[in-house]
Amino acid sequence: MKSSIQRVKAIVFDTFGTVVDWRGSIIRDLSAWGECEGVKADWAALADKWRGRYEPEKDRVRTGEIAWTNLDELHAHALDQVLAELDLEALSVDHRRHINRVWHRLEGWPDAVEGLTRIKRRYVIGPLSNGNVALLVNMAKHAGLPWDNVFSCELFRHYKPHPETYLGVCRLMYLDPAEVMMCAAHNGDLAAARAAGLKTAFIPRPTEHGPGQKTDLEPTQDWDVVANDVIELAERVGA
Structure with missing residues (x-):
């Protein structure tokens, strides 16, 4: 030492x-879930786009644009934008909640x-x-x-x-x-x-x-x- x-x-x-x-876990988890739920998506693209919003979301807190907000809530805000980009806006609230909690299952x-x-x-x-x-x-x-x-x-x-x-x-x-x-x-x-x-x-x-x-x-x-x-x-x- x-x-x-x-x-x-x-x-x-x-x-x-x-x-x-995080990336491999998200792709594996949501691919399996999507098959069961009949949700088709490019889960690798979702993972990359979502993570791409990681620093910008935290910057909203760092700069004082928004008050302190925890990461689950920042992830949820970013997810809504990513789902819109991937034409997955029709997903239900329950589906969105399950996807957002994938970060708890890495x-x-x-x-x-x-x-x-x-x-x-x-x-x-x-x-x-x-x-x-x-x-x-x-x-x-x-x-x-x-x-x-x-x-x-x-x-x-x-x-x-x-x-x-x-x-x-x-x-x-x-x-x-x-x-x-x-x-x-x-x-x-x-x-x-x-x-x-x-x-x-x-x-x-x-x-x-x-x-x-x-x-x-x-x-x-x-x-x-x-x-x-x-x-x-x-x-x-x-x-």
Whole structure:
């Protein structure tokens, strides 16, 4: 273990993309559901268009255009627009609600549960995610993610990369920033965590956005730890 991370007592994880395969999960889940319900759609296109509205929706909160709104509600607002684009406006309220809750039913990457279980033996672990509390708790139940706690940005009323999200974890855990490590598959998330004083770990997820992904394929800074997956991260941090 690097001497630079020997003080670390808690490791928090970006969740969408780093721990769970949001795109693959959405496509698989809604394809199966659509067959049962007789709903035909290009579910890959829906997943991509929907995720494409992720940052713009959060920016509405960040800029003060709208008051604090949790991610389930932002997802629902974005979904209505995506369904209109895909000529699926006729879907019922119940269908829309089921689709929106697919984010509660995401599956972990194959290495996630084993790696997290190992890390949990030595460190406090939890998601530091833009997902709201109910979403993250339900996802953990569904995917078997062994969190000690859920550090939802809903608790801090700010979305990442606002410093309060990273420092909020430190405050809740009575830890110094250098005692908390942020793990993410996104260099921008880690840069913000580092700026707040946290330690950093990078895990590449080169298929998060599908086969044509061009971003976050490799680390762009000298992060404290770089690992191929969560299992290797466990090894690197002595768990």
